[in-house]
Amino acid sequence: MPVRIGIAGLAGRMGRLLAEEALAAGASLAGGTRARPGEAGDLPAPLLPDIAALFAASEVVIDFTHASAAAGHAAAAAAAGKPLVLGTSGLDAAAEAAVATAAGRVPIVYAANFAPGVNLVLALAERMAAALPAAQYDAEILEMHHRQKVDAPSGTAVALGRAVARGRGTTLEAAGTESGRDGHTGARGTGRIGFAALRGGQVVGEHMLLFAGASEHIALTHRSFDRRVYATGAVRAALWLQGRPPGLYDMKHVLGMA
Numbered sequence: 001m002p003v004r005i006g007i008a009g010l011a012g013r014m015g016r017l018l019a020e021e022a023l024a025a026g027a028s029l030a031g032g033t034r035a036r037p038g039e040a041g042d043l044p045a046p047l048l049p050d051i052a053a054l055f056a057a058s059e060v061v062i063d064f065t066h067a068s069a070a071a072g073h074a075a076a077a078a079a080a081g082k083p084l085v086l087g088t089s090g091l092d093a094a095a096e097a098a099v100a101t102a103a104g105r106v107p108i109v110y111a112a113n114f115a116p117g118v119n120l121v122l123a124l125a126e127r128m129a130a131a132l133p134a135a136q137y138d139a140e141i142l143e144m145h146h147r148q149k150v151d152a153p154s155g156t157a158v159a160l161g162r163a164v165a166r167g168r169g170t171t172l173e174a175a176g177t178e179s180g181r182d183g184h185t186g187a188r189g190t191g192r193i194g195f196a197a198l199r200g201g202q203v204v205g206e207h208m209l210l211f212a213g214a215s216e217h218i219a220l221t222h223r224s225f226d227r228r229v230y231a232t233g234a235v236r237a238a239l240w241l242q243g244r245p246p247g248l249y250d251m252k253h254v255l256g257m258a
């Protein structure tokens, strides 16, 4: 029997591609949700009234919606006893804690970016940060996305920052960050991780991690040209979750890079 996949955010940029990729992977569509359920539109699966109904109809739910919905969706996964693939970005610490709590009951893949190349870049970022002393190489993360993106810095930029911090044996919170400098900011803090976000046009997703030393720069760059790469990865994660024990996984587990 094909795996029944439910899609939270079915009418969104990602939701529509997720539906196509789920069918292409041999799964079936259990239904979807959106923020404005009255507007059915030309959707490839039935719109269900709420997230609980979506979990009831599905074997696994994929969520690409809005950060404000993430904690509730994770709690609904735990209540239904069904796995969740969470791609939504911009979660605050409380929402991430709610996801971790739900992962004690059900398996959850929570990934900032489902593109395989980005997950390789994350692994390389950690290794590079371990090799390049924070006192000599300033880490700066630059990202650019389409003009509709509502959160900044991107989830992937934050994941890159966390990877750099891990490589340096610390956390992003302890290292400190500098974002969107403007005006009399004072000199750059040693060891801090810098973030800058550009928004414009229809850019699918571009990330650069720069290690800036006094005499040399080393950069890692990733560009996505088609957001289908994220949908393919998220559907792969949904199928990978079938039969997994409860736990918080990310894309490196799905890709066998953990």
Ligand SMILES: NC(=O)C1=CN([C@@H]2O[C@H](COP(=O)(O)OP(=O)(O)OC[C@H]3O[C@@H](n4cnc5c(N)ncnc54)[C@H](OP(=O)(O)O)[C@@H]3O)[C@@H](O)[C@H]2O)C=CC1
Pocket: 008, 009, 010, 011, 012, 013, 014, 015, 033, 034, 035, 036, 037, 064, 065, 066, 067, 068, 069, 086, 087, 088, 089, 090, 111, 112, 113, 114, 115, 155, 227, 230
């Ligand atoms: N991890 C990854 O690899 C990727 C992550 N993303 C992330 O996925 C998310 C969605 O991106 P994208 O598809 O471009 O966004 P869109 O705005 O195109 O779509 C969002 C969808 O979620 C629905 N939605 C919005 N708010 C809520 C809510 N509070 N509760 C339930 N549903 C809601 C919208 O409903 P309606 O249609 O009624 O407005 C819409 O269907 C973002 O956080 C983005 O950063 C995106 C690409 C890759």
Ligand SMILES: O=C(O)C1=N[C@H](C(=O)O)C[C@H](O)C1
Pocket: 089, 090, 112, 113, 145, 149, 153, 154, 155, 156, 157, 204, 205, 206
């Ligand atoms: O909103 C997007 O489009 C994207 N969001 C994710 C993020 O915040 O990192 C992943 C990708 O960059 C596209």
